[in-house]
Amino acid sequence: MLTCGCGRWMHTEGVEERTYEDGVPQWFVRSECRGCGLKVGVDVPAGQLGGLIDRLIWTDEALHRLERMPPYLAPLVREEVEQDVRIRGERVVTYETLLRPRTGERIEWDAEAERRLSKVPAPVRAMAKVELERTAADRGQRRITVALMEELKAKYFGMAAQKA
Ligand SMILES: [Zn+2]
Structure with missing residues (x-):
């Protein structure tokens, strides 16, 4: 110290x-x-x-992300993340810490959603997977559904159109 x-x-x-x-x-x-x-x-x-x-301390970036979560969700996420960090013997909650799966927690994929993901071109598949699981986790959902995929797809196409 x-x-x-x-x-x-x-x-x-x-x-x-x-x-x-x-x-x-x-x-x-x-x-x-x-x-x-x-x-x-x-x-x-x-x-x-x-x-x-x-x-145990949160980085400014992790705090910023926590503050943008819905008020009902933020305290739950905080508790869950801090418990996970303690279990791992760490002291700092980073932006990345918030994205990774918590110990013992896994996001499940619907079979149809998994099938669709396998058809996404390889270069963007990993990114799409992370983004989908992150969004689900942010909302307190434990499943990736086709509906969620459609929703994010629309969002990204919207962003691409704005940039062009
Ligand atoms: Zn002094």
Whole structure:
């Protein structure tokens, strides 16, 4: 843990996920001394904390995502994610943490939805799969249905049309 020049422990105030020009993801860890008010920020390679972080903490990016979830869902997601992070012995909830399946939780696919996914061109299939499972998870759904696929397809075609 960080110690301030005044001799007190420094408390972790926040973590930002950053990627610099070399493409290596970094965490910018903000710490503050509650005794003298000194603030410091330290860049560390993502996932390599040493003793820098003194408690379970959400990155700004993960918090931002949580705040955009429906109010009935956010507290459930928070609890579920924090439990999963503790089980894994981690301390930081990142944007990616929110996307991955929780321990023991799996999104199921309807047979028809699975069949349709297999027909999606390979280059976009993996992305489509992640996006579908993420959307379902955001809504508290555990199944991927054809209806959901149709809905997202319309959304993406809409975006493509706007760009063109
Ligand atoms: Zn101090």
